[in-house]
Amino acid sequence: MKQIMIHPERCVGCMQCMAACAAAHSRSGHLFAATLESPLPKPRIHVGSGLWEEGFPNRCRHCDPAPCLFACLPGAIFRDEKTNTVRVDPDRCINCASCAMACPFGVIRYHAVPFRGGKKVVAVKCDNCIERQGRGEIPACVEVCKSGALTFEESGEAMKRKTDAVSRSVSAGAEGTELPEGFSLLRAIKKARLQLQERR
Amino acid sequence: MSRKEENRTITKDGQLLLEKAHRDGVVTAWDRHEAQQPHCGYCEMGLSCRICVMGPCRIDPFKEGPQVGVCGADADIIVARNLGRMIAAGAASHSDHGRDLVEVLENVALGKGEGYGIKDEAKLKKVAAEYGISAEGKDVRMIAGELAHAMQEDYGTRKKALTLISRAPEKRRDIWKKLGIVPRGIDRETSEMMHRTHMGVDNDWVSILLHAMRNALSDGWGGSLIASEVSDILFGTPQPKPTSANVGVLKEDQVNIIVHGHNPVVSEMVLLAAGSDALLDLAVEKGAKGINVAGVCCTGNELLMRHGVPMAGNHLTTELVLATGAVEMMIVDYQCIMPSLGTVASCYHTKMISTSDKAKFPGMEHREFYPDNAREMAQTLVKEAVENYGRRGEIYLPVAPVDAVGGFSVEAILGALGGTPGPLLDAIKAGKIRGAAGVVGCNNPKIKQDYGHVTLIRRLIENDILVVDTGCAAVATAKAGLKTAEAARFAGPGLQEICGALKIPPVLHMGSCVDNVRILVLASALADALGTDISDLPIAGAAPEWYSEKAAAIGTYFVASGVYTVLGPMPPITGSMNVVKLLTQGLNDVVGATFAVEPDPEKAAVLIRRHIEVKREKLGLSSVKV
Amino acid sequence: MEYVIIGNGIAGVSAAESIRPIDREGRITMIGDETFPPYCRPMISMVLEGAVGSDRLPIRGADFYERLDIRPLLGARVSEIDVDGKTVITEKGEAVSFDRLLIASGADPRPIKAEGLDLKNIFFMRTEAHVRGMERALPDVRRALVLGGGLVGFKAAYGLMCRGIEVTLLIRSGHPLSMQADAAAGKMILEKLTGRGLDVRTGLAVTAFSGKGRVRQAHLTDGSELPCDLAVIGKGVLPSRSFIPRDHIDLDLGVLVDDYLETNVSGIFAAGDVAETTDIARRSRWVNAIWPEAEAQGRIAGMNMAGQKIRYGGSLSRNVIRIFDTDILTAGIVTPESDAVYTAIQSKDPLYGTYRKMVFREDRLVGAVLVNRIEQGGVLTALIRSQMPITIEKERLLDPLFNVKMLMKQ
Missing domain, CATH: 1.20.1270.30 (Substrate Binding Domain Of Dnak; Chain:A; Domain 2)
Known part of the structure; x- marks a missing residue:
């Protein structure tokens, strides 16, 4: 089964995945129209900043077992076995935020969605773009990610790529997986600058 | 004081006012900078292009995604x-x-x-x-x-x-x-x-x-x-004048008017109006002891250079100064005026006035200045500021101002030297002064406020490098107390001796950011006196906390004029190592100078000292290994 | 194999659900005094509030017992456990023998001493039946009195306010939820509630209720009287353990269990509100009577009863509360007693309208309070659970923009 894989070292922090995710979960499905909708669609993938202001795409891992599923009071969180997706039933959800205490990744948000007139606030999280997948499309966040930080592939395949990359770099005598020179330069400068901030 | 404030600025007034702003629910550039993290990497690397509508395009730095835009640009x-x-x-x-x-x-x-x-x-x-x-x-x-x-x-x-x-x-x-x-x-x-x-x-x-x-x-x-x-x-051409700096220049018993922006066309008229007897009488009538005009940003520097008008702060202080609650009116012209200021001012009694037809801001009242109405308009505004004095609430002026001397135009410097650059060149030749550096540019929330400027400049003067500065850098060193003749004690022995003889500070305030050209003119005068080119001189430039497009232009004309220039923050160019290499290495063969990027001012100081010693050696002067 | 589960709350239900897939043959008997199908206890306050209909309370279908092939003995309380004879005896005199027993009898509301408690419209708030009773009484209620500023009292007061009823809350300490929230968050909660009209009185108790048939007045310790036509007693809960033989089964406040949720008697387990487990943050025995722990303990106890050796990692007190437009999430130790052992840091951020407090024992996080922007609460709770040393600047955890990536140094 193909899954969304995150390669955080490649995240450039452009937040395009956020916009695409929000649009994909809007009524219209289109970015421009989506920004005019009410409730305003919101992303289910969240690009945060790490210690060195590096981008970090954070989304539901669809854990198995899933702590949010156990913690859900009304039994609104369930697993879609076919796609291995942990989902929230907006009808059953009572917006109690018990799942906020349970999620070790902090990826669940609470807001209105286009459901029942868009008035009900519910727990919202990544649904692996099940609807898009049903139409033969890949998840929206992966589609717009141009730096390869998000991919949609068999987990075995991704693992193999990573192993290959490591062995290539080891045989080339380099350390770890290589990042492009300019990108490493930017990261190094940012890190140096941030360490400066702490200096007394 | 929490770590947060201490990590944001080295200035005491800044730290205390940040704390107060926080208490008052005022959002500052630092908060907004934090909320923006992470910045978009494509944009930071210069790899996004919004020039045409076949796009927008971006290039994947990891070489998997697109490597060219729709038009084919790489x-x-x-x-x-x-x-x-x-x-x-x-x-x-x-x-x-x-x-x-x-x-x-x-x-x-x-x-x-x-x-x-x-x-x-x-x-x-x-x-x-x-x-x-x-x-x-x-x-x-x-x-x-x-x-x-x-x-x-x-x-x-x-x-x-x-x-x-x-x-x-x-x-x-x-x-x-x-x-x-x-x-x-x-x-x-x-x-x-x-x-x-x-x-x-x-x-x-x-x-x-x-x-x-x-x-x-x-x-x-x-x-x-x-x-x-x-x-x-x-x-008037600036001549050395005493002044003072930091938010302590605001007066608790006077009407405080802050001028903000760049062009002296408006601020000069405001200053003129504030000196009028009728308005001073009105101020007294309203219970104030006088009318105090102070500057922030470069229009402040323009007034400081020519009249010794005090400076309340530089770029990142522009929001904080309002949090004192002691500003009756802020009058702005253009450039570097944060559109957030109107919102900040709404927490206090401060009246915000915009004056240029090309620079309007939310939360400000627009009162347009033309050459024809400027004097009258300034009178009207100062009167309104005086009338606003009575609406003042609690004020917070937590620091005492620091003394400084400003006004070092090229004419003033040459004047101090007795009319020719000769004595300065002699000091350089003798090695008492190793060289000179122009430190310029802004504040940027990416660098702890003033840390870049003050640290770099202290290291340079300690090593007998005469520093001239402008813009926000100049205000930073004024606040840090490096702009008095007594500050020569922070300089190395050679520079100390020269400063003592000429009775000048080791760090000379040359004006606003357009006044960076004064540095070019001075460098040319030195080069001409030696019969050589600017790029042969033991001089350097630096912009340790730059943020603006103007600073990018300044840095580039410095380098194109032959001045080696060290930038603090990285410009958006790392998406092309070809561009990076040209600007940091290749240009040396083209214009005899390059850029360097070094956010750590300690290391930037070493780069500049090394550069100056190399140039000295090439000129046949004594040199040391750095 | 004969499994007997005392209690049909979430601990009992989870236990049955984890036993059944492992042991398809064994006989499971569940004894419970509540006759409704398994329902979600924390949601009853939301029913009172009117946010959720009572039809949403059941968490398992009506066919729960049938589907898992469980013999239900409902409407019955256990009166005695014969440890040597491996038999449970109900109040009705029915004897059920067991090989494996789970005590998941939960907790009962802490009673108060006052006259007139037999009047109508005086309620505890613990069971579905209580809330259904309150709902029936609501149309004629204009003023209510709530006793106790703990979680139950607070939720009752909030629920009644949401129904447009004038509420007076009697609390012992200066702010409600003193067990769950620290003073700063408690004050914020109090301000929210009083801002919306809640009448709060501190340091007072009720000596008597009076009225004709149904409650009309409450008489307070300071001699004053308060008119009210509904009263809720929310003074917390006590483990339901009267039937447990102290001479055989080790008891403290609750039933003491080991890391596998087994009592000192082999084959007898305990889980949920009645169990006293090791508290991860406090590093001592503690009764953490909260739903998610009951669920986890029931699930793990069930597996151990069915022969799988699964370790329980300890319990952690935590809560999430939403009142009006404010969210409060707390976990672990929020008001440390000893400065020598714990350090606490806190900050308010006006930009995000947040308040955060973190409590550390050396380099480990042991407590957290979040007011608003609670989405990262699970990350912090996981940090407390894992007792992973915090190697980044501790202040980072207070940042409203804190996220899981910041825990990674690279």
């Missing part, structure tokens, strides 16, 4: 185009500022513009002569009129070369000629940059960057230089 072209446009915007800003001054000069010549006049006739005549305008048999207004028109031609397309590049050393002008980057018209080069970077025009990244240098030179030897010179003609 990373090198996109990065170069973006940088070119950045420099064009910077050059346009300074030059448009200069244009406004030329307009005032023209109005004065026509007998309009009440309140304005020619303060420095000698300079008027000197500059007019450079433009080939003879003063003979002409009255001041006639000369002024001719000069204004001649300068307006520099803005246009009728010239093969800008008039004032004649001030650059001949060797330098030859390099520009050879490279085909002699600036022709001030507006022309900016306009051409916009043209070249339109889709389907210049797609040779080297050629774009060469024009970027020409564009920057049209600022440094054109727009900015005209701005500085005409300001001197209209308002």
Whole structure:
């Protein structure tokens, strides 16, 4: 089964995945129209900043077992076995935020969605773009990610790529997986600058 | 005080006011900077292109996604185009500022513009002569009129070369000629940059960057230089004057008016109005002891240079100063005025006034200034500020101001040296002064406020490098107490001796950010005296906390004029290592100077010292290994 | 194998659900005094509030017992456990023998001493039946009195306010939820509630209720009287353990269990509100009577009863509360007693309208309070659970923009 894989070292922090995710979960499905909708669609993938202001795409891992599923009071969180997706039933959800205490990744948000007139606030999280997948499309966040930080592939395949990359770099005598020179330069400068901030 | 405030600024007033702003629920640039994290990497690397609507496009730095835009532009072209446009915007800003001054000069010549006049006739005549305008048999207004028109031609397309590049050393002008980057018209080069970077025009990244240098030179030897010179003609050439700095310059028992922005055209009139007896009487009537005009940002520097008006702070203090609750009115013109200021002011009684037809802001009342109404408008505004004194709530002025001396125009420096650069050159030759550095530029929430400026400058003067500074850098060192004659004790023994003899501070305030051209003019004078080029001198430039497009233009005209320049924050160029390498290495063979990027001021100081010693060695002067 | 589960709350239900897939043959008997199908206890306050209909309370279908092949003995309380005879005896005198026993009898509301408690419209708030009773009474209620500023009292007061009823809350300490929230968050909660009209009185108790048939007045310790036509007693809960033989099964406040949720008697387990487990943050025995722990303990106890050796990692007190437009999430130790052992840091951020407090024992996080922007609460709770040393600057955890990536140094 193909899954969304995150390669955080490649995240450039452009937040395009956020916009695409929000649009994909809007009524219209289109970015421009989506920004005019009410409730305003919101992303289910969240690009945060790490210690060195590096981008970090954070989304539901669809854990198995899933702590949010156990913690859900009304039994609104369930697993879609076919796609291995942990989902929230907006009808059953009572917006109690018990799942906020349970999620070790902090990826669940609470807001209105286009459901029942868009008035009900519910727990919202990544649904692996099940609807898009049903139409033969890949998840929206992966589609717009141009730096390869998000991919949609068999987990075995991704693992193999990573192993290959490591062995290539080891045989080339380099350390770890290589990042492009300019990108490493930017990261190094940012890190140096941030360490400066702490200096007394 | 929490770690947060201490990590944001080294200034005591800044830390305390940040704490207060936080308590008052005021959101600052630092908060917004944090909320923006992570910044978009494509944009940070210069790899996103919004130039045309076949796009927008971006290049994947990891080489998996797209490597060219829709038009076919690769990373090198996109990065170069973006940088070119950045420099064009910077050059346009300074030059448009200069244009406004030329307009005032023209109005004065026509007998309009009440309140304005020619303060420095000698300079008027000197500059007019450079433009080939003879003063003979002409009255001041006639000369002024001719000069204004001649300068307006520099803005246009009728010239093969800008008039004032004649001030650059001949060797330098030859390099520009050879490279085909002699600036022709001030507006022309900016306009051409916009043209070249339109889709389907210049797609040779080297050629774009060469024009970027020409564009920057049209600022440094054109727009900015005209701005500085005409300001001197209209308002007087600065001479050393005592002043003071930090938010402590606000007075608890006076009406406080802050001028913010860049152009002296508005702030000079405000200062004039604040001195009027009628308004002072009104202030007393309202229970105040007087009217206190203070500056932030560069229009403050303009007043400081010419009148010793105190400085309340630099770029990142512009929001905090309002949190004192002690500002009756803030009057802004343009550039570097955060659109957040209206919101900040709404938490206090401060009246916010915008004055330029090209710079309007949310939460500000717009009261337009023209040369014709400026004097009267300034009177009206100062009166309103006085009337606002009674609405003042609790105030918080937690620090005492720091003394400083400002006003070191080139004329003033040469004057202090006895009329020629000789004594300075002798000190350099003798090794008492190793060299000189121009430290310029802004504040940027990416660097702890003033840490970059103050640390770098302290290290430089400790090592006998004379520092001249401008803009927000100059305000940083004034707040840090490095701008008094007594501050010579922080300097190395050689520099200390020279400062003592001349009774000058080791860090000389040369003015606002358009006044960076004063540094170029001084460098040219030194080069001419030695019969050499600027790039041969033991000098360097630095912008440790730069943020703006104007700073990008300044840095580029420094380098194109032969000054090695160290930047603190990284410009958006890392998407093309070709561009990075050209700017940091390749340019040395082209213009005899390069950029360097080093956010750590301790390390930047080492780079500058090393550069200066290498140049000394090449000049056959004593040198040490750094 | 004979499994007997005392209690049909979430601990009992989870236990049955984890036993059944492992042991398809064994006989499971569940004894419970509540006759409704398994329902979600924390949601009853939301029913009172009117946010959720009572039809949403059941968490398992009516066929729960049938589907898992469980013999239900409902409407019955256990009166005695014969440890040697491996038999449970109900109040009705029915004897059920067991090989494995789970005590998941939960907790009962802490009673108060006052006259007139037999009047109508005086309620505890613990069971579905209580809330259904309150709902029936609501149309005629204009003023209510709530006793106790703990979680139950607070939720009752909030629920009644949401129904447009004037509420007076009697609390012992200066702010409600003193067990769950620290003083700063408690004050914020109090301000929210009083801002919306809640009448709060501190340091007072009720000596008597009076009225004709149904409650009309409450008489307070300071001699004053308060008119009210409904009263809720929310003074917390006590483990339901009267039937447990102290001479055989080790008891403290709750039933003591080991890391496998087994009592000192082999084959007898305990889970949920009645169990006293090791508290991860406090590093001592503690009764953490909260739903998610009951669920986890029931699930793990069930597996151990069915022969799988699964370790329980300890319990952690935590809560999430939403009142009006304010969210409060707390976990672990929020008001440390000893400065020598714990350090606490806190900050308010006006930009995000947040308040955060973190409590550390050396370099480990042991407590957290979040007011608003609670989405990262699970990350912090996981940090407390794992007792992973915090190697980044501790202040980072207070940042409203804190996220899981910041825990990674690279």
